[in-house]
Amino acid sequence: xxxxxxxxxxxxxxxxxxxxxxxxxxxxxxxxxxxxxxxxxxxxxxxxxxxxxxxxxxxxxxxxxxxxxxxxxxxxxxxxxxxxxxxxxxxxxxxxxxxxxxxxxxxxxxxxxxxxxxxxxxxxxxxxxxxxxxxxxxxxxxxxxxxxxxxxxxxxxxxxxxxxxxxxxxxxxxxxxxxxxxxxxxxxxxxxxxxxxxxxxxxxxxxxxxxxxxxxxxxxxxxxxxxxxxxxxxxxxxxxxxxxxxxxxxxxxxxxxxxxxxxxxxxxxxxxxxxxxxxxxxxxxxxxxxxxxxxxxxxxxxxxxxxxxxxxxxxxxxxxxxxxxxxxxxxxxxxxxxxxxxxxxxxxxxxxxxxxxxxxxxxxxxxxxxxxxxxxxxxxxxxxxxxxxxxxxxxxxxxxxxxx
Numbered sequence: 001x002x003x004x005x006x007x008x009x010x011x012x013x014x015x016x017x018x019x020x021x022x023x024x025x026x027x028x029x030x031x032x033x034x035x036x037x038x039x040x041x042x043x044x045x046x047x048x049x050x051x052x053x054x055x056x057x058x059x060x061x062x063x064x065x066x067x068x069x070x071x072x073x074x075x076x077x078x079x080x081x082x083x084x085x086x087x088x089x090x091x092x093x094x095x096x097x098x099x100x101x102x103x104x105x106x107x108x109x110x111x112x113x114x115x116x117x118x119x120x121x122x123x124x125x126x127x128x129x130x131x132x133x134x135x136x137x138x139x140x141x142x143x144x145x146x147x148x149x150x151x152x153x154x155x156x157x158x159x160x161x162x163x164x165x166x167x168x169x170x171x172x173x174x175x176x177x178x179x180x181x182x183x184x185x186x187x188x189x190x191x192x193x194x195x196x197x198x199x200x201x202x203x204x205x206x207x208x209x210x211x212x213x214x215x216x217x218x219x220x221x222x223x224x225x226x227x228x229x230x231x232x233x234x235x236x237x238x239x240x241x242x243x244x245x246x247x248x249x250x251x252x253x254x255x256x257x258x259x260x261x262x263x264x265x266x267x268x269x270x271x272x273x274x275x276x277x278x279x280x281x282x283x284x285x286x287x288x289x290x291x292x293x294x295x296x297x298x299x300x301x302x303x304x305x306x307x308x309x310x311x312x313x314x315x316x317x318x319x320x321x322x323x324x325x326x327x328x329x330x331x332x333x334x335x336x337x338x339x340x341x342x343x344x345x346x347x348x349x350x351x352x353x354x355x356x357x358x359x360x361x362x363x364x365x366x367x368x369x370x371x372x373x374x375x376x377x378x379x380x381x382x383x384x385x386x387x388x389x390x391x392x393x394x395x396x397x398x399x400x401x402x403x404x
Contacts, residue, residue, distance in 0.1 A: 020063055037052065075167070082171070085316075101217070104206065108206040111157050123149075143182075165320075257373060257380075283357050302329050
């Protein structure tokens with residue numbers, strides 16, 4: 001068996017990889033078809049045959065779906081989130097809207113780092129259209145303009161998974177979102193100075209408290225967030241995409257960081273004595289397996305993140321955790337095993353878990369959010385290091401085999 005497995009991609013394979021990178025960068029929305037084949041072939045300067053081969057490869061990998069002779073991006077995350085969000089939308093739509101407002105504000109801050117000049121111009125145009133439609137006093141047109149504005153913000157994040165989470169939430173909480181936008185419209189018409197919250201988007205600034213007030217959102221009495229009994233949609237395709245593509249992994253962890261840091265913050269605000277005891281008990285079990293049983297530690301790691309989601313009081317975090325758990329568990333299991341081989345111990349990771357639990361149990365939301373961010377940043381840096389190590393190992397093998 002050959003030690004080096006080097007395959008030089010042909011034109012269609014190279015094109016498929018480029019299109020996959022565009023998809024994961026959020027170029028295409030799942031509800032909008034790709035450009036016609038003739039236009040795509042012209043833009044990429046390839047033959048229609050080469051283009052069709054590339055599109056077929058992406059379709060077979062589950063990245064694209066063919067409908068009515070048009071290619072659409074497969075809504076991989078949307079499809080696995082949706083079954084869990086539907087029941088929540090019937091009982092607690094306000095919680096979904098509250099999380100969407102958090103996600104929207106976080107997306108604005110992320111867009112501040114990533115937006116190109118064209119994105120900034122699109123944002124200005126979309127804001128002007130929202131203002132125009134609000135003054136027209138037509139609620140439907142105001143909602144259409146605002147949803148377009150939201151898309152512009154998520155476009156500026158260049159993240160496939162963020163965009164699909166936005167779509168899933170908008171579908172699930174549509175009536176609550178409509179009421180919120182109507183409240184915003186009425187507030188701005190009654191007091192034009194209220195438009196300042198919207199206007200701040202032009203400078204990529206957004207505060208959750210301001211948006212909650214603008215939408216007139218009041219949450220019901222919180223309880224423990226419950227995860228769905230099961231995820232109705234098979235996440236196998238999602239797992240294959242994430243584990244097989246470094247861009248997908250980066251995009252997923254960007255979403256995970258935004259979501260779980262918010263979950264930790266919310267958990268600190270709503271932690272009960274029972275939740276605190278459960279978190280501390282789980283942490284003690286993790287301590288026992290530290291450095292000796294990475295597989296078991298990985299399982300407990302997954303359980304800890306799930307418990308934080310349940311403690312948060314917002315059912316979205318339970319749905320999100322249950323949806324992504326199979327994907328993240330497969331990544332975490334492999335990463336912890338290799339991390340242990342390289343670092344020789346898990347003390348840094350475990351201390352991060354200790355810090356997260358301590359902040360939540362102390363009711364310190366900002367500290368809990370920061371601790372979760374530091375933990376997930378550390379994991380992502382570790383995953384990047386492993387990919388770098390794999391690349392260096394291949395170079396070392398090539399040096400040994402291909403040089404005299």
